Amino acid sequence: MTSTPRISLAVLCGGRSARLGSDKGLHQPLGDEPLVARAVRLWTEVASDVMVVVRDSAQEDLYKSTLSRVLTAPEFGRVRLIVDDVNSSTHAALNGVRTALREAKENAVLTIPVDQLGVRPLHLRKLVTAFATAPSPLAAVSFRTANDVLPFPSLWNREVAEERIAALIDASSFSVKAALAESRALFLDAGEYADELAFNGNTADEIKSYFGDPLFDPFDRRLHYLRFSLTEACNLSCTYCLPDGFPEWYRHKARLGQREIDVLLRGFRQLGFRKLRLTGGEPTVHPKCLDAVKLARRVGYERIAMTTNGLLLPDLAPWVDAGLNQLNVSLDSLDPEKFHAVTGSREATKVRKVVEDAARAGLTVKVNTVLLRTKNGDRENIEQLIDWALDLPITLRFIELMETKLNGTFAAPERVLGTEIEPLLSARGLTQESWDQRAPDLRGPSTDYSAAGRPGRIGLINPMSCNFCSKCNRLRVTAKAGLKLCLFGDNDLPLDLESPEAVALNVRRLIGRKPERHHLEAGDVGNVSTFRTIGG
Numbered sequence: 001m002t003s004t005p006r007i008s009l010a011v012l013c014g015g016r017s018a019r020l021g022s023d024k025g026l027h028q029p030l031g032d033e034p035l036v037a038r039a040v041r042l043w044t045e046v047a048s049d050v051m052v053v054v055r056d057s058a059q060e061d062l063y064k065s066t067l068s069r070v071l072t073a074p075e076f077g078r079v080r081l082i083v084d085d086v087n088s089s090t091h092a093a094l095n096g097v098r099t100a101l102r103e104a105k106e107n108a109v110l111t112i113p114v115d116q117l118g119v120r121p122l123h124l125r126k127l128v129t130a131f132a133t134a135p136s137p138l139a140a141v142s143f144r145t146a147n148d149v150l151p152f153p154s155l156w157n158r159e160v161a162e163e164r165i166a167a168l169i170d171a172s173s174f175s176v177k178a179a180l181a182e183s184r185a186l187f188l189d190a191g192e193y194a195d196e197l198a199f200n201g202n203t204a205d206e207i208k209s210y211f212g213d214p215l216f217d218p219f220d221r222r223l224h225y226l227r228f229s230l231t232e233a234c235n236l237s238c239t240y241c242l243p244d245g246f247p248e249w250y251r252h253k254a255r256l257g258q259r260e261i262d263v264l265l266r267g268f269r270q271l272g273f274r275k276l277r278l279t280g281g282e283p284t285v286h287p288k289c290l291d292a293v294k295l296a297r298r299v300g301y302e303r304i305a306m307t308t309n310g311l312l313l314p315d316l317a318p319w320v321d322a323g324l325n326q327l328n329v330s331l332d333s334l335d336p337e338k339f340h341a342v343t344g345s346r347e348a349t350k351v352r353k354v355v356e357d358a359a360r361a362g363l364t365v366k367v368n369t370v371l372l373r374t375k376n377g378d379r380e381n382i383e384q385l386i387d388w389a390l391d392l393p394i395t396l397r398f399i400e401l402m403e404t405k406l407n408g409t410f411a412a413p414e415r416v417l418g419t420e421i422e423p424l425l426s427a428r429g430l431t432q433e434s435w436d437q438r439a440p441d442l443r444g445p446s447t448d449y450s451a452a453g454r455p456g457r458i459g460l461i462n463p464m465s466c467n468f469c470s471k472c473n474r475l476r477v478t479a480k481a482g483l484k485l486c487l488f489g490d491n492d493l494p495l496d497l498e499s500p501e502a503v504a505l506n507v508r509r510l511i512g513r514k515p516e517r518h519h520l521e522a523g524d525v526g527n528v529s530t531f532r533t534i535g536g
């Protein structure tokens with residue numbers, strides 16, 4: 001087997017949930033999403049067929065109504081509810097595996113109980129690769145830690161394993177581990193992923209300690225997205241950031257230390273934050289940037305993104321292994337001369353390759369383009385970028401130039417408006433997508449356009465219209481460890497870095513000051529001197 005196999009995913013929900021005391025899959029640790037919906041959101045990335053395996057028709061009815069309420073229509077349309085036909089608390093797990101193998105549409109069947117909270121697509125891809133590259137057909141692939149075989153997540157070969165599992169159950173052997181040990185199974189060393197793979201949320205306390213306590217602002221917006229600036233230093237000096245070069249006061253560039261990074265990332269996890277974006281300055285110039293991605297994955301951030309100019313990312317493999325899910329790459333032109341005019345660098349081709357490599361590596365990729373009328377705002381540049389992006393599985397967003405204290409007089413004449421780009425999109429048959437229909441990781445402040453048959457999307461970000469404030473779910477931390485409640489807020493609030501608990505308490509106390517919206521449209525840029533200090 002060499003090509004990537006098609007996968008049926010089975011989310012096992014039929015357990016008795018005895019220690020939790022209520023249906024585990026319906027438990028809502030953050031108040032807005034049951035565990036079963038989270039599992040579908042998180043794990044379906046690798047699967048062409050998705051089954052949620054339940055124990056009886058009553059549970060099936062409950063799950064059907066819950067999932068239809070909380071998933072978008074396309075997500076819900078992919079899910080099949082399967083009833084596990086043997087109703088016994090003693091062998092729910094192996095029986096769930098058997099039912100999954102019997103009902104799967106594909107030959108490779110991935111089984112994961114809904115409470116295996118730390119499992120990520122990254123881990124699943126490792127199982128799939130091992131399955132696909134095994135010299136002779138395997139019965140299953142699973143992970144092993146230093147002490148033990150892990151029964152889940154496991155990837156089964158239906159043709160080889162189904163009969164054997166049925167025979168074991170008939171002989172009253174119900175252990176998944178034993179079934180793996182007795183089959184032609186391959187055990188991958190879990191290595192640094194051991195703790196997260198082995199973690200089950202069996203009790204309400206365990207689930208709460210994993211997810212944290214959700215944080216709401218005074219306008220009832222739940223905040224779960226941290227934009228985290230590791231450093232103010234950058235290896236470029238883009239014109240929109242610093243139109244007149246470095247000001248005198250900007251000699252010292254703040255940078256977070258390793259302990260500060262650790263305490264802050266853990267503190268925000270205690271507040272139920274699940275998405276992280278590393279930014280800067282340029283995050284990759286920070287020597288601990290890769291370690292920050294690893295730590296974020298270990299402590300349970302579900303989506304880890306980074307905004308970067310891409311110049312220091314010649315090889316993405318270590319980043320993917322560390323847990324990075326999404327890369328936003330700033331690329332203002334494919335033309336080396338125009339790229340140079342904006343950024344001062346001649347490496348446009350290198351950055352273009354990073355984007356293409358990232359898309360190939362399966363990351364969610366967005367390209368950020370800021371247009372300046374006299375440098376890269378010409379029609380030829382815009383069209384070249386659009387046509388390139390539409391052929392790749394990426395989203396290229398044109399971000400309207402925002403005013404800052406340092407680019408004040410420069411911003412208005414140089415700004416190219418989204419409305420100037422719209423005709424170029426309709427000329428290519430692109431139409432606007434509705435926000436609700438977009439995959440969760442593609443929902444953001446941009447208005448996106450796409451066309452049937454083209455993998456790419458084009459987005460327009462118009463910060464002046466402030467259409468995103470009502471959906472704000474984010475907080476920012478600067479490289480000076482200051483909390484920014486709003487991108488264009490007028491002060492950064494110092495955080496107590498004594499411990500993760502102190503950070504969480506401190507943020508909870510300060511959250512009452514988060515404003516309802518910014519007033520950029522009225523020229524109020526708050527205390528933003530340049531985006532290098534906050535990362536956008």
Ligand code: SAM
Pocket residue numbers: 234240241279280281282283307308309328329330368369370399400401402403404407531532535536
């Ligand atoms: N160094 C990283 C990079 O190049 O992506 C991260 C920091 S950079 C400040 C983040 C993003 O902000 C970039 O995509 C950049 O194009 C954008 N940006 C900077 N100044 C801006 C401005 N005045 N208006 C709009 N976007 C801006």
